[in-house]
Amino acid sequence: AQKITQTQPGMFVQEKEAVTLDCTYDTSDPSYGLFWYKQPSSGEMIFLIYQGSYDQQNATEGRYSLNFQKARKSANLVISASQLGDSAMYFCAMTLNYGGATNKLIFGTGTLLAVQP
Amino acid sequence: DTGVSQDPRHKITKRGQNVTFRCDPISEHNRLYWYRQTLGQGPEFLTYFQNEAQLEKSRLLSDRFSAERPKGSFSTLEIQRTEQGDSAMYLCASSSRGLGSNEQFFGPGTRLTVL
Numbered sequence A: 001a002q003k004i005t006q007t008q009p010g011m012f013v014q015e016k017e018a019v020t021l022d023c024t025y026d027t028s029d030p031s032y033g034l035f036w037y038k039q040p041s042s043g044e045m046i047f048l049i050y051q052g053s054y055d056q057q058n059a060t061e062g063r064y065s066l067n068f069q070k071a072r073k074s075a076n077l078v079i080s081a082s083q084l085g086d087s088a089m090y091f092c093a094m095t096l097n098y099g100g101a102t103n104k105l106i107f108g109t110g111t112l113l114a115v116q117p
Numbered sequence B: 001d002t003g004v005s006q007d008p009r010h011k012i013t014k015r016g017q018n019v020t021f022r023c024d025p026i027s028e029h030n031r032l033y034w035y036r037q038t039l040g041q042g043p044e045f046l047t048y049f050q051n052e053a054q055l056e057k058s059r060l061l062s063d064r065f066s067a068e069r070p071k072g073s074f075s076t077l078e079i080q081r082t083e084q085g086d087s088a089m090y091l092c093a094s095s096s097r098g099l100g101s102n103e104q105f106f107g108p109g110t111r112l113t114v115l
Helices: none
Strands: A003-005 A009-015 A018-020 A024-026 A030-038 A046-052 A065-068 A073-078 A087-094 A109-115 B005-007 B012-014 B017-022 B031-037 B046-050 B053-057 B065-068 B075-078 B088-095 B109-114
Touching: A003 A087, A009 A018, A018 B017, A018 B046, A024 A073, A030 A065, A030 A073, A046 A065, A046 A073, A073 A087, B005 B088, B012 B017, B017 B088, B017 B109, B031 B075, B046 B065, B053 B065, B075 B088
Parallel strands: A009 A109, B012 B109
Antiparallel strands: A003 A024, A018 A073, A030 A046, A030 A087, A065 A073, A087 A109, B005 B017, B017 B075, B031 B046, B031 B088, B046 B053, B065 B075, B088 B109
């Protein structure tokens, strides 16, 4: 069975500093995708970044980058130059990407990030 | 507005009552998902539609839950004989199968409180 583990319930970071949110995953399927979503206190889920299991390079989207280490089954999110608006819950998630898969998202328990001025 | 919409945003009901939620996906998206999120947890998959066909249901979806997607457009999620344990945020997401990340776009959710 697929599983996502986020071991950091909460993190503090100073404004303008970088922060790494940890995520490890477990699957025996070779084709999968890894996602990070942000959930502010308002509740909506905001897509941040995606990494496919066959992608050779780590994904980047603006201030977000995904540190993908396939052998270690980790997909950590790095946020550079933190801003006050980055304060939110962050979820790591995965899908299976084989043909016929439903691509349902399997989420971790999340990490609450607080950016301090 | 071209995003995923959900209605209502909040629902308070008494135990034993039936409730129905609606989700309108992004118009060109053929895939629709329902998730449930309880306090302090990540969302959990409930069910999946591809067009009008319901192709997967989680074991979380008891017999009191039913979901439909007539004509492959909007979807409804009905909970019969609500229980206090049904209190949660119900999230709908849609996506389009194709090249790329298969990103799922989420709606704002319906927060259900069962008294």
